[in-house]
Amino acid sequence: MADRTANVTWTGSLLDGGGTIERVGSGAFGPLEVTWASRAEEPEGRTSPEELIAAAHAACFSMALSHGLSQAGSPPERLETSATVTFVPGTGGSRR
């Protein structure tokens, strides 16, 4: 079992305010700024939930692929994995 943690603070409104991924449990990154504009429009150097999950998926998939190749008797020397995550607004959900 693996528990992993992250802390985010947001100040002000969605459109005019901004947030910070202050720290993560490992200490590997943070603080990282996030804003609505950099999430929904151009990143301008700022990460977003969609980019973070693209990173998570690419990392998890490459470990799984490496494991599968090793089990098949052909351990990899090098793997390149990229993930593109697309978010499309839904027509249902919580919009009331």
Add this chain to the structure above:
Amino acid sequence: MPRIVREAEISWEGTTARGSGVVVAVSSGAFELPVTLASRVADPGGKTSPEELLAAAHATCFVTSLGSELARAGTPPERLHVHCTITMDEVRGVGHRIVSSSIRARGVAPGADAASFAQAAEAADLGCPFSALIKGTATVTIDAMLDEGGS
């Protein structure tokens, strides 16, 4: 709300057990981070992992959803703080799965009371795309309270 596309990539050298990778935020360039299996399943040793990246993603998405719900209720927040814990575990007969995401939210929202803050948090969970995604295999729990100190 717009369509959003974001990209990341990882280069992995060697086997899963002994190798290592570097995960890169391609769209923003905001980070470039080493990962290993050991840092994922045992002590992180200062390295990130898919679970930690997901915790950061869920916390970030949830905080924007909660802010939107509070604003919609006429009590826009001054400040919100969200902590997320992602747990990956072995599920018997299935394999490894993300089994829970535990969100703790605290904030200052003038005009909101304990009940309306809790209601906004519940609506935020329903509206948050990452809560919806994670619920594919995991339980999402929300612990939301106003900061009494007002700081």
